[in-house]
């Protein structure tokens with residue numbers, strides 16, 4: 001957000017700036033969602049909601065996981081939040097505490113370590129490498145393990161690298177966290193953004209509603225081009241969701257009219273996501289204009305991960 005503000009200031013001074021800060025879809029919020037929003041306000045759908053969000057929306061999110069991943073989640077497994085960012089915060093507050101260490105594969109979305117620090121825990125970075133498609137490696141993870149390690153934060157498809165964790169590696173990571181007694185958080189905000197035949201697999205598909213130590217975070221921001229509307233969610237076992245609600249209540253609750261639109265939005269998710277950059281090719285080739293840039297083509301959300309290297 002700081003980068004975005006700076007870019008806006010530079011533009012106001014007449015400087016031509018390409019802003020690589022926030023991830024904003026290149027299409028407007030789809031018409032049916034806009035209409036549902038306007039309709040909700042006109043019908044006075046504007047009062048407080050419960051901290052966990054509207055039951056109708058919580059059920060809808062659970063059902064969409066059940067349909068796609070053959071799971072058995074219910075509304076009680078979902079907490080609706082004002083975007084994925086607060087969902088990450090609520091889950092981390094519920095899962096981590098002072099003195100814990102939380103492993104975060106790097107490069108990472110910058111919010112993860114900051115949120116971990118807010119819980120009193122320490123973020124521990126583990127590098128991932130271009131040669132391995134920026135997918136976390138078991139040896140690297142094992143090498144940072146201490147008796148204070150409490151959790152692992154995954155982000156697939158990944159911002160900023162675009163890496164999509166293959167199903168086989170996801171299985172290994174789940175097994176690893178289980179055997180070490182760690183909490184596993186998977187941010188799947190970009191779950192609909194995969195290209196060139198690569199498929200996203202949700203952590204939820206593996207763990208089911210009864211598993212103890214996991215949470216999936218998702219968002220309507222990118223898939224439905226609703227970044228300013230602020231709707232996200234976390235999904236996990238009921239006891240963890242109860243703690244996440246306690247973490248959320250003093251701070252903020254999801255807004256009622258926005259929640260309403262998301263029920264409509266949910267239905268068209270795949271179609272909206274595909275509009276983003278077409279197949280990603282034009283975005284990737286654009287980078288060739290920049291000298292000394294090396295582009296990784298990860299088949300994930302950003303569809304290219306530009307890196308600048310010294311010659």
Ligand SMILES: Cc1ncc(COP(=O)(O)O)c(C=O)c1O
Pocket residue numbers: 022023082083084085086109155159187189218219220221227230231232
């Ligand atoms: C990995 C990741 N998770 C979550 C978010 C934020 O989502 P939201 O707009 O729902 O807070 C972003 C935004 O860039 C992101 O990159």
